[in-house]
Amino acid sequence: MAEARLKPEHLLLKRFLRNKTAVVGLIIIVALIVIAIIGPWLSPFSYDAVDRQAYLQPPSLQHPMGTTQSGRDMWALTLHGLRKSLVIGLVVALLSTSIAAIVGAFAAYYGGWLERFSLWIIDLLLVIPSFLLIALIAGNSSGGASSWLLLVLLLTLFGWMLSARVVRSLTQSVKQNEYIAAARYMGLSGPKIIVRHILPNIASLLIIDATLNVSGAILAETSLAYFGFGVQPPDTSLGTLLGDGARQLSSFPWLFAGPATIIVLLILSVNAVGDGLRDAFDPGSKASGKG
Amino acid sequence: MYFAKFAQVNHSATNISYIHANLVKLNKIYALPNDKQQQLQSTVGSYLLKRFLNYAILLVVATNLSWLLAATQLNPRSLYEVSNPPIDPVSIENNLLSRNLSDKVPLSERWVIWSSSILLDWNWGQSPRGGNVGEEIGRRIWVSVRLITLGSLLGAGLGVLIGTWSARRQYGLSDRTFTFLALLGLSIPSFVIANLLQVLATQINDVTGTRFFEFVGETGLHGDWFGAQLLDRVQHLLLPTIALTILGAAFFSRIQRNIMLDSLNSGFVRTARAKGLTRSQAINRHALRVSLIPTSTYFAFSVATLFVGAAFMEIIFSFHGMGEYAVQTIQGHDVHGAVATAAFGGVCVLSGALLADFMVAWLDPRVRSASANSV
Numbered sequence: 001m002a003e004a005r006l007k008p009e010h011l012l013l014k015r016f017l018r019n020k021t022a023v024v025g026l027i028i029i030v031a032l033i034v035i036a037i038i039g040p041w042l043s044p045f046s047y048d049a050v051d052r053q054a055y056l057q058p059p060s061l062q063h064p065m066g067t068t069q070s071g072r073d074m075w076a077l078t079l080h081g082l083r084k085s086l087v088i089g090l091v092v093a094l095l096s097t098s099i100a101a102i103v104g105a106f107a108a109y110y111g112g113w114l115e116r117f118s119l120w121i122i123d124l125l126l127v128i129p130s131f132l133l134i135a136l137i138a139g140n141s142s143g144g145a146s147s148w149l150l151l152v153l154l155l156t157l158f159g160w161m162l163s164a165r166v167v168r169s170l171t172q173s174v175k176q177n178e179y180i181a182a183a184r185y186m187g188l189s190g191p192k193i194i195v196r197h198i199l200p201n202i203a204s205l206l207i208i209d210a211t212l213n214v215s216g217a218i219l220a221e222t223s224l225a226y227f228g229f230g231v232q233p234p235d236t237s238l239g240t241l242l243g244d245g246a247r248q249l250s251s252f253p254w255l256f257a258g259p260a261t262i263i264v265l266l267i268l269s270v271n272a273v274g275d276g277l278r279d280a281f282d283p284g285s286k287a288s289g290k291g
Numbered sequence: 292m293y294f295a296k297f298a299q300v301n302h303s304a305t306n307i308s309y310i311h312a313n314l315v316k317l318n319k320i321y322a323l324p325n326d327k328q329q330q331l332q333s334t335v336g337s338y339l340l341k342r343f344l345n346y347a348i349l350l351v352v353a354t355n356l357s358w359l360l361a362a363t364q365l366n367p368r369s370l371y372e373v374s375n376p377p378i379d380p381v382s383i384e385n386n387l388l389s390r391n392l393s394d395k396v397p398l399s400e401r402w403v404i405w406s407s408s409i410l411l412d413w414n415w416g417q418s419p420r421g422g423n424v425g426e427e428i429g430r431r432i433w434v435s436v437r438l439i440t441l442g443s444l445l446g447a448g449l450g451v452l453i454g455t456w457s458a459r460r461q462y463g464l465s466d467r468t469f470t471f472l473a474l475l476g477l478s479i480p481s482f483v484i485a486n487l488l489q490v491l492a493t494q495i496n497d498v499t500g501t502r503f504f505e506f507v508g509e510t511g512l513h514g515d516w517f518g519a520q521l522l523d524r525v526q527h528l529l530l531p532t533i534a535l536t537i538l539g540a541a542f543f544s545r546i547q548r549n550i551m552l553d554s555l556n557s558g559f560v561r562t563a564r565a566k567g568l569t570r571s572q573a574i575n576r577h578a579l580r581v582s583l584i585p586t587s588t589y590f591a592f593s594v595a596t597l598f599v600g601a602a603f604m605e606i607i608f609s610f611h612g613m614g615e616y617a618v619q620t621i622q623g624h625d626v627h628g629a630v631a632t633a634a635f636g637g638v639c640v641l642s643g644a645l646l647a648d649f650m651v652a653w654l655d656p657r658v659r660s661a662s663a664n665s666v
Binding site: 120123124127128131132135136137139140215219222223226228229239242243246249250253256263264267268275 | 364633640
C-alpha cells in the first residue's frame with residue numbers, strides 16, 4: 001500500500017492530465033496570457049496609434065487584422081483588449097471568490113444574527129437586477145483611464161453571492177467534524193479556525209469557483225460593453241471591440257472576427273479547465289468522474 | 292433511520308447548489324432554494340408564506356435602492372441642455388419639475404413624491420420626454436412574452452432530451468460531442484450567436500432570392516389571405532427563437548446531464564432494477580422523473596430572468612420588449628423608467644424563486660411526505 005501511494009497534489013495532477021479537453025484548455029490559456037503580456041512587442045503599432053493611410057482597411061500584410069474606422073490597428077487593439085479582459089476576469093474572480101469564502105464561512109461558523117444578516121444581504125443583492133445597476137453606474141461614470149477599475153468593483157459587488165451560499169452550506173457540514181471541535185477546545189479563536197481548518201477543507205470548491213468566475217466576469221464585461229456600459233474609450237476590452245464590430249458585422253467582418261475568435265477561445269478554455277478541475281478534485285461525484 | 296434520511300436530503304441540497312453555482316453563473320441566473328432543511332421543519336404552506344413575505348420586503352428595499360441610485364446617477368437635465376436651438380432654462384426647469392425629475396429639488400422631497408404616487412395611485416412616474424412609465428411597461432411585457440415563450444420552452448425541452456441522452460451514454464462519442472457543443476454554446480456571448488445567425492440568414496435570403504428569414508421587428512408586410520398574418524409573425528420569430536433555443540439547450544443539457552447522472556447512480560434506481568425493471572423502465576419511471584425536479588426549478592428561474600435578460604435578442608432583432616427598455620431607459624436618463632424596470636426585474640427573479648420553491652414542494656416526494664408528517 002505504502003509503495004504505490006501518491007501525494008495528494010500528484011494525484012490531482014494525474015487526474016487533471018487525464019482530461020484532454022482541460023489540458024488543451026490550459027495550454028490555450030497560458031498561450032493567451034503570454035500573448036497578452038508580450039502584446040506590445042508583437043505589433044508594430046500601438047493600440048491607440050492612428051494610421052492615416054489606412055482607414056477601415058481589410059486585413060493586409062501591414063495590418064494583419066485590418067484597421068478600424070479611425071485608422072487604429074485591429075491586431076494591436078485585440079491584444080490590448082485581451083489584456084484588459086484578462087485583468088478584469090482575474091481580478092474580479094479573485095476578489096469575489098475571496099469575499100464569498102469569508103462571508104459564507106463566517107456566516108455558517110458563527111450562525112445567529114450574523115448568518116441571518118449575511119443571508120439577507122445576499123438575497124437583496126440577488127433580487128436587484130445587477131446588470132441594470134452596473135449599467136446605470138458604469139454607463140454614467142465620467143469614463144477615463146480608470147473606468148475599468150470601477151467596472152471591476154461593480155462586477156465583484158454583484159458576483160460573490162451565489163458562491164457565498166455554497167460556501168456557507170459546505171461550511172455547515174465541515175463544522176460538524178471532530179477536528180473543529182478539537183481546535184475549539186484547544187482554545188483557537190473563531191477566525192483562526194476558519195482560516196486554518198475550514199477554508200483549506202473547501203479549497204477545491206473555491207478553486208473551481210474562482211476559475212469559473214473568470215469566464216463569468218469576462219462574459220459579463222462583454223455583455224455590458226455591447227451596450228456601451230463597459231470599459232470606456234480610449235481604453236478598450238474584447239467586449240468593447242466586439243460591441244463595435246457587431247454593429248458593422250455584415251460590411252466589415254474583420255472588426256468582429258478577430259475579437260470574437262479570441263474571446264470564444266478564451267472562455268471555452270477557462271470553462272474546460274474549470275470542468276477538468278472539478279473532475280480532478282471530485283472524482284467521487286458521478287456527474288464528473290469515471291465510475 | 293431519521294438521521295440517514297436527513298443526511299440524504301441535506302447532501303442532495305448541497306450537491307444541487309454546488310452544480311448550480313458552477314453552471315448558473317455562466318448564464319447569470321439567480322438564486323436557488325437550498326434550504327430544504329428548513330423546508331422539512333415547517334409545513335409547505337407556512338414555509339411558502341414566510342418566503343413570500345421575506346421576498347416582498349426584499350423587493351421594496353431593492354426598488355428604493357434602485358431609485359436612489361438612478362436619481363443620483365442619471366441626469367435627465369442633460370437631455371434638454373444639448374438641444375439645438377437651446378431651450379429656455381426656466382422651461383427646462385418647469386418641465387423637469389412637472390415630472391419630479393429636477394435635481395434642484397432635495398432628494399428626500401423627490402422620494403416622497405415618487406413613492407407616494409406609487410403607493411397611492413400605482414403610478415410609476417413619467418419618463419423625461421415620453422409618457423407614463425407604467426403604460427409603456429404594460430405594453431412591452433407582452434412583446435417579451437411573445438419573444439421568449441417559444442424559445443425558452445424549446446431550449447429547455449431540447450436540453451432535457453440531450454442531457455438525458457448524454458447521461459445514459461456517459462463518455463460515449465455522442466456524450467462527448469454534446470458536452471463539447473454545450474460548453475461551446477455557453478462560451479459564446481449571446482449577442483455573438485444572434486449576430487452570426489443574422490448574417491447567416493441574410494446570406495440564405497440572398498442566395499435563394501427570397502425573404503424567408505425576417506429579422507426586423509415583430510411584424511412586416513404580408514398578404515391579406517387567411518393565415519398570412521400568423522405566418523408573418525412566425526417568420527419574424529424564427530431567428531430569435533433559434534438563438535434562444537441554442538442558448539437554452541446548451542444550458543439545460545449540462546444541468547440535466549449532471550443531475551441525471553446523480554440519479555442514475557442512486558439507490559432507488561438500483562432497487563428498481565433489482566425488482567426486475569429493464570434499464571429503460573427504471574430510467575424513465577424513476578431516474579428521469581426525479582431528475583426533472585431540480586431541472587424544473589432552473590427553468591422557473593431562467594424564464595423569469597429572460598424577461599429582462601433577453602435584451603440582446605430584443606435589440607438585435609428589434610423587438611420592443613422589456614430588455615430593450617431597460618437599456619434605453621439608462622441610455623436616455625429615464626430615472627422612473629429605469630427604476631420601474633429594475634423593480635420588474637426583481638419581481639421576475641422573486642416569482643422565479645417562489646415558483647421554484649413551489650415546484651420543489653409540489654414535486655419532491657421527500658418534501659411532500661415530510662410536510663404531511665409534520666402536519
